Amino acid sequence: MWLPDATKTHTPTKPEERIPLLFGQGNVDWQQRVNWEELRKKRVDRAQKFMAKWGIGAAIIYNHDRKRYLSSVWNHPYAKAIPRNFVLFVKDAGFPYMMVRNDHDAQQVKNDAPWLAGRLLDEKELSSPRPIRYAPPNEAKEMWATAAKQIKALLVKHRVADLPVSIDYCNPYMYFALEEAGLKVVDGNGWIDECGMVKFDEEIVLMKMAAAIHERGYGALVKDFRIGMTEKDVQNIVAGVIYGAGAEYQEGWVVNSGDRGNPKNFNWSDRPIRPREFLAAEFCHINYCGYKVCYDRTFLVGAKPTPLQREVYDTVVEMQFRVKDLLKAGLSTREIARARPRPGENLRTSEQIRAWRGTWSNHFGGMGIAWDSSPYYGSTEDPEFILEPNMTVTYHPTFGVQGEAGAAVIENTFRITETGCEVLTQWPYEEIMTIGL
Numbered sequence: 001m002w003l004p005d006a007t008k009t010h011t012p013t014k015p016e017e018r019i020p021l022l023f024g025q026g027n028v029d030w031q032q033r034v035n036w037e038e039l040r041k042k043r044v045d046r047a048q049k050f051m052a053k054w055g056i057g058a059a060i061i062y063n064h065d066r067k068r069y070l071s072s073v074w075n076h077p078y079a080k081a082i083p084r085n086f087v088l089f090v091k092d093a094g095f096p097y098m099m100v101r102n103d104h105d106a107q108q109v110k111n112d113a114p115w116l117a118g119r120l121l122d123e124k125e126l127s128s129p130r131p132i133r134y135a136p137p138n139e140a141k142e143m144w145a146t147a148a149k150q151i152k153a154l155l156v157k158h159r160v161a162d163l164p165v166s167i168d169y170c171n172p173y174m175y176f177a178l179e180e181a182g183l184k185v186v187d188g189n190g191w192i193d194e195c196g197m198v199k200f201d202e203e204i205v206l207m208k209m210a211a212a213i214h215e216r217g218y219g220a221l222v223k224d225f226r227i228g229m230t231e232k233d234v235q236n237i238v239a240g241v242i243y244g245a246g247a248e249y250q251e252g253w254v255v256n257s258g259d260r261g262n263p264k265n266f267n268w269s270d271r272p273i274r275p276r277e278f279l280a281a282e283f284c285h286i287n288y289c290g291y292k293v294c295y296d297r298t299f300l301v302g303a304k305p306t307p308l309q310r311e312v313y314d315t316v317v318e319m320q321f322r323v324k325d326l327l328k329a330g331l332s333t334r335e336i337a338r339a340r341p342r343p344g345e346n347l348r349t350s351e352q353i354r355a356w357r358g359t360w361s362n363h364f365g366g367m368g369i370a371w372d373s374s375p376y377y378g379s380t381e382d383p384e385f386i387l388e389p390n391m392t393v394t395y396h397p398t399f400g401v402q403g404e405a406g407a408a409v410i411e412n413t414f415r416i417t418e419t420g421c422e423v424l425t426q427w428p429y430e431e432i433m434t435i436g437l
Contacts (some may be wrong), residue, residue, distance in 0.1 A: 007086045017417040021212075025246050025288075039202050040072050040115060044095055050195035051091060053317070057163025058155050059089040059188050061096070062131070065370040066168070068294040070096050072367050073113050075105060077249060085128040085171040088151060090158045095119050097154060099128040110286045126150050139209075140173045150175035155183070157325040166191065196369045199390045203291060204415055204424070207368055207392060209246070209422050211413070212289040214295045216245040217283050218427050227275055227302045227436045231255040237363050239394055251371065252284035261407035262359065262400030264376070275302040275402040278309070278434070285371050294367050294394035295425045296411030302436040306357065308405040313432050315343060315360075316408045317396035320429070322347070322365070327414055327421040333385045335375040336364065340377075343399060357402040368392040391416040392424070 023033050028405035046069055051059060064080035067087050069281040076084060100106040100120050109120055127150060129135075135363050155161040165178065165189030178185050201208070217238040224237050234255050242250065255268035258277035274277055282296040298313065305313065319341040326336055339346075343360045344353035352358070368375035375385030375393060386391075392415050400407025411431050414421040 006184055010307075013032045013417065013422040014419060016130060018422060019201050019208075019415070019417065020411065021202065021205055021208045023034075025209060032200050034205065036072070037115070039200065040095075042200055043069055046107065047089065047195050048092065048193050048240065051089070051166075051399040054166075054191040055164065056163050056186065056188075056191060057091050057160030058151075058158075058165045059164065059192065060086045060151070060167045060170075061188065062086045062167075062169040063190065063192075063370065065290065066196070066354045069192075069196065069369055071098060071113070071116060071119075072097065073109060073116070074248075075109055075112075078165060080249075083131045088126065088154060090123075090154065091160045091163065093158050097121055097126055098323055099123060099126045111194065116284065118235070126154070131169065132401045132402050139175070144173040144177035145180070148181040148183070151178070152183060154183045160336075169193070181339045183403070193370075193407065194365075195387075197366060197374050197391050198388055199368055199392055199415075201390070202391070203368065204390065206289050206291040207293055207413070207424055208414075210291050211293045211426065212294065213242050213245045213247050213286050213288055214283055214293065214425070217242045217270050218281070218297060221281060222299075222433070222435050225279075225301075228272055229259075229436075230270045230272050231257055232270050232272075234279070234281055235268060239279075242283070242286055246288055248287045248289070250286050254280070254282040254284060254296070256407070257282045258406060261409075262402065264361075264398055264400070264407065264409065273301055273436075275436075276306075276404070277301050278312075278408055280407070282409070287369075291368055292371070293392075293413040293424055294365075294396060294411050295372070295427070296396060296409050296435075297427055297429055298408040298410060299435045301431050302434065304434070305432050306405060307399065310432065311352075311356070312326070312358075312399055312401055312405055313408045315348060315358075316397050316410050317430060318347060319343075319360075319362070319399070320410050320412060323395045323397075324412070324421060324423070327416060329387055329416055329418050333364070333387070334373050334384070335382045337377045337380045337382070340364070341397065349413075356405075358399060360397065361397045363394075363396040365394055366392065367394040387416045389416055 062083035087098045089096040100109050127147045164184045164186040166186050168188040191360040257273040257279045280298045285292040322341045341347045344350045366374040394413045396411040397407045413424045
């Protein structure tokens with residue numbers, strides 16, 4: 001059985017490569033904290049550089065996370081799961097244009113976001129029809145034709161109407177209306193995904209704050225969980241503390257116990273959690289000021305592990321260590337794909353995996369601003385990325401066996417450094433933690 005090397009397990013990031021977390025969420029007069037005015041401008045300037053790199057004159061952006069990256073507007077967050085309205089980001093024009101309704105939210109947004117002065121337009125200046133809302137075809141065409149004319153007028157004003165306009169989410173009415181207005185439409189996902197891959201130091205600090213909120217949730221789970229509670233009770237324990245700890249919202253829950261762990265279910269249930277079972281808890285992407293991490297931990301309920309459960313858990317731990325040891329600036333994601341742990345091939349023997357009836361999975365993707373962004377890999381056939389300092393990536397291995405031993409999952413988010421990586425998700429995982437006693 002593989003055993004963790006304690007000296008290797010706790011190898012810290014080189015002091016000179018760390019980005020320290022020196023303050024909390026409040027605002028004080030005696031310490032320089034996140035300078036939001038400066039960070040907003042740095043993000044917009046970075047986005048302008050990447051839009052120019054891709055030869056784009058303007059971008060129509062619906063994605064909630066990326067709109068916030070460009071404008072910092074905290075408005076209608078309940079609509080984050082759907083393409084509700086867009087911002088229009090124009091080459092060399094600073095902050096994006098955004099539609100607000102005079103009878104609804106205009107004054108509130110003006111009060112909240114004075115940096116958008118001159119960029120907040122009413123529905124007569126920049127209409128934003130809802131892409132997923134029903135309208136009779138003739139009316140839909142008319143609405144989108146109006147929006148396309150307004151968009152083109154702004155692009156003409158900024159002298160970029162002859163350059164491509166990109167869109168991240170779109171319906172056919174919008175696409176055809178923009179083309180009929182004489183605009184060239186291109187994909188709008190690639191350039192802004194690339195833009196967000198490398199983070200500013202302040203963004204790393206904000207990701208650490210998001211991770212700390214997760215850890216408040218894990219602390220409450222360890223303290224308050226009792227045998228016989230359900231997976232929904234786990235939600236209740238965690239939700240009861242994370243919002244008080246500063247969470248804005250959470251994007252989902254993955255809570256699996258016992259037989260629901262293999263195959264893994266990407267949801268939760270009212271199943272009672274029993275002694276000797278693994279409990280995997282992922283509080284998906286708790287957001288703090290627009291930043292997030294991926295974070296997953298597995299606990300054992302009310303008992304010492306069986307030999308097979310220890311094998312299961314230690315396999316996932318070793319998968320984490322192997323990938324962590326690979327990560328550093330200059331590494332290609334295809335190199336990771338080739339070297340990644342594959343139980344039965346380069347980790348454990350094929351005879352062991354067959355005897356245990358083991359199954360496993362690997363997931364590696366970008367994180368921080370938008371979930372499952374770049375850089376990522378699934379295989380050597382995926383696009384190649386070269387890791388750079390301050391890229392943030394997540395690694396999510398799962399290993400399970402048939403029968404009562406169950407499955408374990410551990411997920412960490414890493415910041416790439418010149419010589420290695422910094423682990424942003426600090427809840428201990430090297431040894432099995434028992435809860436519920």
